Amino acid sequence: MTAIRSIRESKIVRRKLMWGLIFISPWLIGLIGFTAYPIGASLVYSLTDYAIMSPPKWVGIENYVEMLTDDDLFSKSLSNTVIFALLSVPTSIAVAFGLALMLNQRVMGKAVFRTIIFVPTLVPSVALAIMWLWLFNPQFGVVNGMLWELFGINGPGWLTDEDWSKPTLLLMSLWTVGYGVVIFLAGLQDIPQSLYEAADIDGAGVAQKTRHVTIPLLTPVIFFQLVISIIAIFQIFTAPHVMTGGSGQPAKSLLFYVMYLYRQAFVYMKMGHASGMAWLLFLIILACTLVIFRTSGWVHYSGGERGTTTKT
């Protein structure tokens, strides 16, 4: 009896394994064909002195030793990145979530608002830059003008002040919050109407319904946003690189990790050093991600037993 059952079970397991592998096969082929080699190569480079256009020379762990012991900008760029991640990840998720909730209510002109929230992601970034300068210029900007007129406050230097540059960058990044809003809105559509009706019968208000129905059922989407934001923010590059011409000024306050890595790779032609930095960053991001996965008991999946998502 038991033998037959275990054979049958192992057959089921094998069938599931087969189907699982079939379904993920596109990604698996891609991994072997395209992704594995560049990633592996960068790991090898991190142990070499490599100027891109001439062959790499083996140096062992020298690059790692150098960045950890003899590189001020390494620690500066890392701390900038961590501080910005701590500022940015919760804020951008909260704002996207809040806007999505509002846009899911019965508000006049909802369709127009939804479209407008997405418009800044479509216009050229130079139009956004002009807009920000118009708002945040310390002398001529609208924000400081209003602070002075209304409250008699001398506004900060925003992007030109090293203490304010990171919050300002964060404020600016909120103009492209449309991506997050769309993801949350899609998630909101999956919540069954019946749950809200049940809550109505219990006499729940908007706040209670949000707290006890909407948020729990949106936890898979929040979880996704959290993991993806952390992976993305630790690699933040394009916006500050373009805005500061790669310099990370003022006073290196916007010099983020990948910007400095880029400088090492393509300005100093030290691809080995840059690759070492990349792998160290990889370990940091991986550690953060695993911590989030391990503590993801708060994520509510309808599948019940899938509540804990990973056994790794």
Added chain:
Amino acid sequence: MLTKVDSAAHEIDWTVLLTRFIFLITLLTISVLFILPFFWMLMTSLKAPVELMKWPPGWFPDTFRWQNYEDAVTYIPFFRYVGNTMAITLGSILGVLISCPMVAYGFSHIDWPGRDFLFVVMLMTIMIPFPVTMIPLYVLFARIGWINTYLPLVLPLFFGVPFYIFLLRQFFMTIPGELTDAARIDGASEPRIYWQLILPLTKPALATVVLFQFLSSWSDFLGPLLYLRDSDMFTIAVGLQMFHSEHDTEFHLLMAASTILTVPIIVIFYLVQRTFIQGITLTGLQGT
């Protein structure tokens, strides 16, 4: 919808009204801030070069210079680049639609040994910054003769994008496992469960993936610039860069070209947002 409000409104709920009013004011303020860059683009697209340097700067042009639009589409081979971009974009969307939901299903509703480990491996591949994998990836494409073709821009998408796979997996996992298990007991095969049960239930998520991939292909600058060398093959994102020269930018033309590109997308977004955000989920919520 309206009747529902009326029936509920015979006792006026002031807190609800106040909340809605606050929401409305907040949304209006944000909308003004969010629409301004677009407005600046539109107005600049109608200015003459001498007007760009006026002090104090004005929002509106003195005379509306429609000529800019004609100049913009002849300054660069505008329509050729738009055509190239459309081809790449459509191919890319097809690619992610075929690959990503399929992989996401394999990572969610089938329980197989090693699944969660491989899922984390997939996330690990997007934790390495691009600058250090760029050169080996380029060399790899060069060895298989893909440089100066659209293949590096399209074909990789047929093998899945971790960002979308993760997103879709999260949405798939909100579908109760009992549902797929019941289908299996009824004898449905995995492809059938995927195709007839999972996909129809997650149309908003699929629409989100289509939207994101559209924008990603449409605005991708680095990819085409790296892999394409023949200027007849360029995309519109690269073409827009041609309005910048070493020490000067044709802002009025750049903004005219951008307006031509942006306005249709905004209109389409407005027209389809209801269908795709509210999706097919009939049980979905219309409002609280």
Added chain:
Amino acid sequence: MSKQLSRRDFLRIGAGSMGAAALAACAMPTTVEVPAAPVRPEIVQLEYAGVHAPSGLVGELKRELVVQFNDANPDLRLEYTWGAARTAGTLASEALMADIAAGIPPDLVDFEPASVPLWAENEALVDLSDRMSAANLTTDLFYKAVNDQNLWKGKWYAFLYSMDGRVLYYRKDLFREAGLDPDNPPTHIDEIGAAAEALTKKTGERYESIGFIPWAFQGRWVYTWGFSWGAEFMNPETLELTVNHDQVVALWEWMRDWRDQYGGINVITSFTEAFGAQAQDPFIMGVVPMMINGNWMISNFRKYAPDLDYGASWIPYPREGGQEATWTSGWSWAIPVGTDYLDDSFRALSYLAERGNIQWYNLGRSNFSPYIEHGESPEFRENPAMSFFVDTLPFAGIMPPTPMSDMAWAGLSDAFDDLMHDKVDVKEALDALNVRLNEELQQYL
């Protein structure tokens, strides 16, 4: 955020069943392979990867030169491409590096002169010395500033075909308004200090205009001011760098005092950053009536403010130790290592480098020819401002040509910004930078 991420994913991820086979082929670390010389076809296809977009004035001039070349050389077919060799802007030169690493470089590229030594040391550029002398292109034809940037360790690695320059521009109309003599612009630093004060307008605590911002526009780079102040950035004999020269220290201290006089760094930065990068020019708007900037502004003035009443003069210098000077840079041609038909690549280069072509191109775009003899030609003298620029060229210094030039650029830019935010002592910061640069430089000497 997700936008950036998905783009990266999309570049990174993917495959093809053939990709698996390619993996095996690519498993070795990248090396530059020199393939066996291929059989020369009847018509050789050559690619010139230029830094200027094919649309727009400069790109059109280049494409016209290419057309002429093809007409004159029926056995060659040169094509102008754009993108792969960008050495300015956000992409730097990764695309060119990738091409060289993959063994498929363009046959001729536009090249940033200051990067020549580093690339030459990495064996990425072809030594052109023998070919240059065979083509009668010799150092006595060119300005010193040109030769110093073409050669590294006595070998030709590039040909600088287009020079730029930097001067002090001032608004004559606003000079008159402020009671200053529009035909007598400030030459010494005390004079520009006084002129700036006269041109500054202030209401209460708010500045409406600031007469002059020393580090705005091209004044931001230490080389622009350095030569006028008598600074020397390297010892030409030993190649030792001296970015901590006393006159650099003096220059930066003067700028720091200027910052304090005009309300601090935040206020002043508002003036240069206010108007949207280059979207709106504070000089044309009259908000900053004097500036240090390049010759390209002349064509910008013509386009955006045809009636602008302005003059050009020497960059101001101190009475002690200063001199009339400027900084010049420009664009070079170089041939990357790994091209298929080296002789033909050089035929293209030497055709484009002919005197007539160089003069025609530079006149067309308001830049300057590297040939000394062109300095005398009347065409370069028509516009008074352009004519003034030509007079400055014999006194132009260049960025110190060593493999450290890019690192020095980043280091100096960081150090100056730190100074402006009171993070460092001028002397200490420059000394530390100089030590670091010379240490790194040792590996190439």
